[in-house]
Amino acid sequence: MRPIDKGSWPTKDSHATRKRVFNDWTRAIPYLKGRTGRYCHLCELKVSNAMAIEHIKSKKYFPRLQAHWDNFLLICNYCNSHKLATITISPYKKTYYWPHLNNTIMAFDFRITGEIIPNRTYLTTKPQIDRASATIDLYGLDKVVTAQGNSDDRLKDRLEAYKQAIDRFIEFSTGKASIHAIVDNAKNTGFFSVWLKVFNSVPNVKAALIDCLDFHLATTYCFNSTYQPIPRNPTFTADPI
């Protein structure tokens, strides 16, 4: 999951100090797209048009938060429709990992089987692993396609991204793919984490992926100068990720 930075609450054109009103929260979509890219905040699926605003705290139980910038994520309809059947448990900041609050690259691992699991390289304690699992369950990120509900394309598309990333990796090792072409390919398929994992051992491609502006990574908080992921909340010693 890409760690992102939504930035502060957008202000009005006429008053640089006044917050923009999001009573119609779909109006926040262009701001989120501009600041965090055209990929689902959770599953990293590339979405061009049909994106949804996720209210982290349900607008049904927290009507006051339905127009609140801090409560928004930009997600695909698959993640959204799965979430509709579940409720965020409070306190959400500690129960789950969030792409705008944590370094989620460290929290989740994208397996070559297409599954998303807690990343045991960085998550060492049971509470941390439970926390990652909670996020996965909340949005059905590990949902496997079934014959009945097969329009959930997240898994298939992730596998396709994997296939392309691996093919580019093989080509790159024999000098047949340029770094530019790889980054362009990654932009196209989406699933940044998949590409990062495949090219983890190739420093210059890895750097180019992390620096690619289209992915809008919160690089300052989440990667050091050698492009290693670093915890985003170092002062919170219990779980700095």
Place this chain on the structure above:
Amino acid sequence: MRIDKIRIKNFKGFEEEIFQLNPLFTVFIGDNAKGKTSVLDALAVAVSSFLRGIDVAKHESRNIEKNEIRIVTKDGQPLPQLPVEIHAFGTVNDISINEGWMRTVEKISPKKTNTLFVKAKNIEKVAEDMLKLSRSGHNVVFPVIAYHGTGRLWAEHEAKKTEYKKTGEGVSQAYLNCLSPKSSSKEFLSWYKTYEDEIRKFDQEKDKLLLKTFNSTVISMIPDNHWQNMAYSFAAEDLTGIFVTPDGEKEKLQFRQLSDGYRNIIGMVADIAYRCVKLNPHLGENAVKETPGIVLIDELDLHLHPNWQRRIVEDLKNTFPGIQFVATTHSPFIIQSLKEDELRNLDRKIVSQKDPKDIPINKIITDIMEVESIKSDDFEKRYSVAKLELEKIEAARPDNNLTMDDYVAVSKLLGSLLEEETDDAVYKAFLEKQNDSNDETN
């Protein structure tokens, strides 16, 4: 005029739903009885609020009928659910109505209709202002409003002599029967008859131009120039034209002799074009191209061959670029011709994330229209087999560092797994080729 969003509450089968509409074309799909036509009916109620401000067309306004109130049955007793609310948000005459306009039924009275209009005063006012301005001699661009229901062809069979059209104010004629789902070709036929006759007699440049615009619009909607030289035949009391058969032979045919497919399209297009020309004659040859408005079409695929279904959406968009269309369909070919944001599926909340035009027709039928197993979708099975292999490869490298050989193996496994699934024909061919060459090297 444009509707961006509509909220429907306790109307027909809907408890409460919100639909966003595409500014150009929106197509609703869904199983029978899922509410496709109800959405159009609700939109008809919403757009008709505009007509409330047009005094001569006020009676065309459509109310929420008593039998359209949602009923919940409890202990064998039908309980009407109130309030019924149809709340639309959009733009009229370039004025954006942010708070929306609403039609409601709050209580049931023994009388026939009981729609409340109080919350639609804003849009009424816009319409009244437009009409006032128009009557004082200004050029005002009125929006066309039309609803073509599934009864559109049956209505034409009702024999009625084509009368000479009495002259009257454009708005009163252009909005006549505009929301009756049986809107028929009679109106434009009688106008056409009168108009052509008058042009012959008086030879007015402007009138000629409008008729020419109308003719070219109708003819342009018929593919491959199959219908040419349209004119009114006084002997046959009907529209006539030269029909070119696929073999290139030419036949003079009357409108009523054409097949249902042709009559359906010609009738519909001519009806819209006629209303455009009547509403905004001051736009001259651009009357059809520049008239805004909302047109609702139930079962867009009615009587059309798949080849025609594939192009009808594009043709309507090109012919009427200012009009917002909302249609329903059961046709996978129409679905395939849509852009990503133009499809609304009433069967499920999950909207496909892909452009329907990138999806092969078999996947449209299984994945979008949810027809089960026309081609047995065995992805689940094949995935679980591939997954075991992938897990093996992964387990052999606990440090997560896969070797080049591992990668080649993974790529091959994923390639054959995805070959049947990919929506991209070129990519599929590429995968096939890659698999072949893999086999050769092994």
